[in-house]
Amino acid sequence: MNFYALLFLIAGLGLIGWLTARARAARFDRGVHRRLHSLPSQHGWYVAMWTVLPALLFLAIWNLVSPGLVREAVLQAPAAAQLSDFDFERDAVLAEARHIAEDPSADGDPLARQLAPAMGAARARYGWIGSGVAILLAFAGGAFAFTRVRAGFRARTRVERGVMMILLVASLIAILTTLGIFLSLLWESLRFFSAVPPGDFLFGTHWSPQVIDAVHPGQSLGAVPLFWGTFFIGAVIAMIVAIPFGLMSAIYLTQYAPPHVRAWMKPMLETLAGVPTVVYGYFAALTVAPAVRDLAVMLGMPFASSESALAAGLVMGVMIIPFVSSMADDSIAAVPTAMRDGSLAMGATTSETISRVLLPAALPGVVAGVLLAVSRAIGETMIVVMAASGAANITLNPFESATTVTKQIVDLLTGEAEFDSPKTLAAFALGLTLFVITLLLNVVALRVVKRYREAYE
């Protein structure tokens, strides 16, 4: 049965359960129980929950299990004896068979064509079993709950306990996601490090994943040039742009700007943060990179790259400006007004107050903001994918090309390599490194902010 139709059916059953239970509860004999514990609608919710939740839970599990069962059934078919023993080939044929079973006009491998009827039959069988059990569960759950709907039944307590469980499960998803990120990165990285020694990866200075030596894959997978490129573009060039601009705009907007200017300028800065990174990337590649190359040629570097570190870093810096600005804004606003007023009362000019009193007092917050900005810059992907080069160089010259971790992750995973090669697994190892570094930056920054806030409270 169609999946959406099934969902609709279950939801419909839930609605029927809700309506009948509410109607039944509404006609309770109030003679004996003058005051009912629960409202009729709460009885309705109780029945609806019992109707819908077990069926949905079963469907979720069934959707995970049934492909395996279908596969088992197809492998029992006589034609399946001709299937190759290699998992990869066998899976490809089975996938094709499934495709043909869905759409008989599709063409494919003759073996897949032979298997298609068995595949179609097995899918239909397990599909019907799944739908049948789900509907049965919905009926059984609803009937069970309906028999319990009585005047003295404490439906409200039950429903509230159920809602509580749902809330708890929803908030656990955040932990599960974090755990999922960490474990999946760790798992693939461990597989990578079983082929490539971690020392080679972390301290090797030669990166050329296109040619990987089968015996010593670590020799061409040294990630130091990537780390350097990431640091150079994200933490040096981008910050040289973002820190002065972000800080000075925050100072101007909080200390100098008249309210109507601020009312226009602040949303404008926020718009800068709302522009998608792919647009920045396109802008960097189309407009900034050629300009930077021309500049380099003018400065006497005739073979300057059009994929320079400078172009990507500059645009990235502009992207980070609103981020630095809003963090600086917050931490300057957190400095007690008494300090500012005291300095002004002593006869200091506004700029002297800002640079000698406000900024030193706000410094921890500003530093934390810069750390967060760096963490965002080194995780930024599209700008470097579109504007930086893939050549791994360790260079101090901003006009030369440099590559970053994120750019390499995209390059490694969008190629045509199979999933298990060291080349694709390297992307996960790079991802793990990136995740750990951004996490550390984040934890340090949040701690600094927290301690600093306490200092003034």
Place this chain on the structure above:
Amino acid sequence: MSKPPANRPAAQEVPDRAPTDWKTQSMQKRIRRRYAAERRFRLLGFAAVVLSAAFLAFLLATMVTNGWRGFLRTDVALTIDFPAARLPVTPAQLGTAGADLALSGAGLEDAVKNAAVAQFGPGGDALVADSAWLRVRDALKHDPTMLDRKVTLHVPASTELDQAHGGDGSPEMAAAAARLEKAGALSTSLNTAFLSESDSTDPVAVGIWGALKGSLLTMAVTFLIAFPVGVLSAIYLEEYAPRNRWTDLIEVSINNLAAVPSIIFGLLGLAVFLGTWELGGRTIGPLLPRSAALVGGLTLALMIMPVIVIASRNAIKAVPPSIRDAALGIGASQIQVVFHHVLPLAMPGIMTGTIIGMARALGETAPLLLIGMRAFIVTPPQGFTDPATVLPVQIFLWSDEVSRGFIEKTSAAIIVLLVFLLAMNGLAIYLRNKFETRW
């Protein structure tokens, strides 16, 4: 801040000194210098803001100047002599359902090219787009009697001619464009196909509908998952969670997830949703179909969930406790307090945060590249499990194309994306201003 008096430096003997004379020349000079420094500092701040604004303006202006021509199309008036072309179809055939098939097999494409060569001389076929015959086909289907006469149709110009007409083509094409212009054979009209067609290899025939539909489907999945889960977990954390190690762990993971680079979510989606799993010794293929809106939406949902949770928590926190107390006081249960009173009052703030999160998801590219939503999609996806691409990825793919015609199409697609994002952000600001309550 008060220190015990013992630690205070002893009061110093102030030597007898004449009061500072602010009128002396050196003092005046010093004050002038300080005021100049003040003005410089202020100017520096102003310059920082103005330069940021200028950058934004420059970026938008670049996109608009590059992209506005993407919404226009150049048509060539082409005279086709259908009786001379001797197409093996009859007008009666064109009224039937098999008209497309009959015309495709009838060599209509060659007939159009031949007509162009006949009208514009050798090389004339390079002036009309490869897809021009499709327009002719539709015209024929609309009016089958045209098969018996000579008609002039407006067909799309080729990319080169289109570029030249915009003043940005090769010299020979520019000459051809000028010649045609003089003959009155060129016309410019609104390129409605750009909004209704999908990806193609020919820049004059591309459209963004396929990518836009993919984006809408992806956003639907993202919203359906991230919004309920985000709001429910915010309610739990704000209203119910006991203060203990578990809830601290949840809070820390949410705050950290908000700062995890988006590409990491792509790796997560790739490993978890598209990886190969084993369950009881059986391999289960990818949990979700590759390149589908479903898997993209799920990945983005995990990405923006922390944004929604944080915004919702702030909105719920802003509802004054007196409202909860009043509801509890007249006998509402905890759940009733939250769902009948707190949540409706917090809704504007929650919606604002959700819209901002959705705008972020709409502009996101990197994680979707990793989960394979970068395929060449010619037919718009029909459902959540069909291969799809999204608008930002389409922009990325077009930006990689060599043909110059794609530059204006890329910029035009960027304009569409920015219009959507600005509309969403504007809506968020409007909601915030309209429903913001100061308690």
